[in-house]
Amino acid sequence: MPVIGLGTWQLTKDTTGTVQQALEMDYPMIDTAVDYGTQPAIGEAMHRSGTRPEDVYIVTKVEENEDAYDGTVRDLDELDLDYVDLMLIHRPPGRSPGHELWEGLIRAREDGLTRDIGVSNYSVDQLEELVDASGEVPAVNQIEWTPFGWNSHMLDYCRDREIVIQAYSPLTRTERLDDRRLNEIAASYDKTPAQLLIRWDLQLGVVPIPKANDPAHLAENLDVFDFEISDEHMEELNRLNEHWSSLGQSPMYE
Numbered sequence: 001m002p003v004i005g006l007g008t009w010q011l012t013k014d015t016t017g018t019v020q021q022a023l024e025m026d027y028p029m030i031d032t033a034v035d036y037g038t039q040p041a042i043g044e045a046m047h048r049s050g051t052r053p054e055d056v057y058i059v060t061k062v063e064e065n066e067d068a069y070d071g072t073v074r075d076l077d078e079l080d081l082d083y084v085d086l087m088l089i090h091r092p093p094g095r096s097p098g099h100e101l102w103e104g105l106i107r108a109r110e111d112g113l114t115r116d117i118g119v120s121n122y123s124v125d126q127l128e129e130l131v132d133a134s135g136e137v138p139a140v141n142q143i144e145w146t147p148f149g150w151n152s153h154m155l156d157y158c159r160d161r162e163i164v165i166q167a168y169s170p171l172t173r174t175e176r177l178d179d180r181r182l183n184e185i186a187a188s189y190d191k192t193p194a195q196l197l198i199r200w201d202l203q204l205g206v207v208p209i210p211k212a213n214d215p216a217h218l219a220e221n222l223d224v225f226d227f228e229i230s231d232e233h234m235e236e237l238n239r240l241n242e243h244w245s246s247l248g249q250s251p252m253y254e
Ligand SMILES: NC(=O)c1ccc[n+]([C@@H]2O[C@H](COP(=O)([O-])OP(=O)(O)OC[C@H]3O[C@@H](n4cnc5c(N)ncnc54)[C@H](OP(=O)(O)O)[C@@H]3O)[C@@H](O)[C@H]2O)c1
Pocket: 006, 007, 008, 009, 010, 031, 032, 090, 120, 121, 142, 143, 167, 168, 169, 170, 171, 172, 173, 174, 177, 192, 194, 195, 209, 210, 211, 212, 213, 214, 215, 216, 217, 218, 220, 221
């Protein structure tokens, strides 16, 4: 699985053109969902840029209130693809981890509609219940994840079971980009706060999926492989945790 991807929630300003630009910049992964409304534009951008399905890792989702197999077929139809790389359950349906949804995704994978399957917004308890019942470990838990809101118990649990954490809203939806310490540390590497946040994920082994409409942002967010955050600064960033969420509550998985 690629170590970084492009998020497409609210990527509504010329979605096709922006995704095409991202593909031409070699973004290795694109994240979408039916309720983002970006699937048809992603398919079109792949077509226009001559990107083959094997050239980019596509992640999409089924909703918690639908049949997961049918939802997968619908997503493929919108994307104009025969398969995707990763299909997620967007949210757990209430407190239950959604056994039926999970079975539907397992069938979709068996039928070759998706290479891998995973979940999003799941707590450790919900992950555990799903694994215990099915014997099938999700490849991914996609959750909100920033230095201001992260969870060491989740990190340890996912590392132990080799579940990849994909970090959504990794740039805090811009809400915390003006944090003083974030800016000071970023400046010490001659990088922007956004680049520091992305690099923090990479060094934790977490996969960020920043969204960017602005072409300068698209390029900036990929320019994160030529520096390394020191152990001291990683620890300082870790300590910024206040279980903050851009959704105005604790992160959904807590
Ligand atoms: N599974 C889920 O439940 C779930 C929930 C939320 C999000 N997601 C996924 O995660 C993706 C990312 O999260 P998000 O869209 O909520 O928020 P985000 O990526 O944290 O922030 C996006 C915002 O940051 C700005 N930005 C991008 N690069 C920047 C840079 N280098 N410097 C300054 N500002 C920058 C963007 O502006 P411009 O657009 O103007 O460039 C946009 O306003 C989503 O698009 C979606 O794919 C999943």
